[in-house]
Amino acid sequence: MMYNEEEKWTFEKTEEEYEEERQREVRLFQKRVETGGRALNIALIGPSGCGKSSFCNSIMTAFNVEGWREWATTGHYGGLAEQVTHSLLSFPKSDYLGLSALNDYNYPTLVDMNGFNDSSDTMVEELLRIVFFGKLPEEEKLMHAVKLYRSKGIDGLRDHYSKNYEHLKIDRIIFIASATSPLPNRLMEAVRNIARKEDRVIPVFGVLTQKDRINEEDKDYQALEKDFREGLGLPYNRFLLCTTYCDDYDMHHGKSRLDQRHPELDIPILKFMRQVCDPVMKVIKDETEYKMQSPNNTATPNNQVTNEASPNESWATINGRSLPINDAMWIRGLVIAVLINVLLSFMSKSMDISRVCAEQCTGTKCHSGSVQFLCEEQSGFGRIIVTFLSVAVVVGLDIILDKLE
Ligand SMILES: Nc1nc2c(ncn2[C@@H]2O[C@H](COP(=O)(O)OP(=O)(O)OP(=O)(O)O)[C@@H](O)[C@H]2O)c(=O)[nH]1
Ligand SMILES: [Mg+2]
Structure with a gap:
């Protein structure tokens, strides 16, 4: 218990109390992923620099017995070099758990995705479909798919990726944005469209990072949180506002993540991940495979696809082949x-x-x-x-x- 300047008694937990609560949360999480089923594949998606890799590392730290490590490279260097190098990196439990005794639990595989910025058009939605159906090979440059789309159009893109082996089909989506930046509304819309309107419906969760840099009572923040939750259709149990393991937190609290874990950061993340990995939440029509055409579109008899015009793209047909006019x-x-x-x-x-x-x-x-x-x-x-x-x-x-x- 502490006495602060505003002359009120506040209940602040000691380090030991936080650690006890963390361990309790770890046990509760393990109970959820204990038996049956399989390890889920969870995609972390959001605009460049929003804190995807930091959040990914924070989840693995919360699961891991040793503490923080930089499994996913963090730091935002203007984004471009990092983004175009790899579009997708996965972290299965064997990479981050460390302790073989834990390997029997269905700890999830985390998929850290770079390269999607705040945009939504036919190509972005198709790339999301390809990723969610597990058709994008690991470490493939997203630029490869973009070039393919430019040269061969939407049909060429679908044809190419439909032939790939199904790897890392996504079971949950965690959409990540920063609580201090404008919302990526177009990317949110694209993710919602693909996660919900397809035959295969994937549960979506939402995380706002940088809790340490906002005031939760602030009207602007409250409006942003409301728009974020409404934009993705998230009830409170599928939403988390958090601070990740990062330089700012270490500096402000005078404790380095290299020397010790921060149980006060782990606890909310563990609670949230218990919801995300709840096996009662099912992917609807899970067995559905990646098709040459999205159910949002109507196919013509010769297998040409007529697409709905997106806000910045329309379509022309030349020699029976659909070409994008942007x-x-x-x-x-x-x-x-x-x-x-x-x-x-x-x-x-x-x-x-x-x-x-x-x-x-x-x-x-x-x-x-x-x-x-x-x-x-x-x-x-x-x-x-x-x-x-x-x-x-x-x-x-x-x-x-x-x-x-
Ligand atoms: N203060 C604060 N900074 C954060 C938080 N989360 C992430 N950051 C910082 O935000 C910057 C970008 O974080 P990353 O995790 O690399 O972001 P990203 O989304 O993976 O970026 P790209 O891979 O380039 O798309 C880093 O400098 C982090 O330290 C947070 O909760 N609070
Ligand atoms: Mg990253």
């Missing part, structure tokens, strides 16, 4: 149209000048100095510059749009 294409088309317009007006002006030059000049000599200057300009240098500028604009635009895509 925002970048519209922008490219618009800029080329403007360029052609400018070129045409330039050409019509230069045709007028050519006529004047033909009337006013003999050979390279003209009647007046200003006409002489205009005719020289128009004959060579001016044209070359305009041509080069047009080519540079189109090429530059293409590179920028490609990067944006």
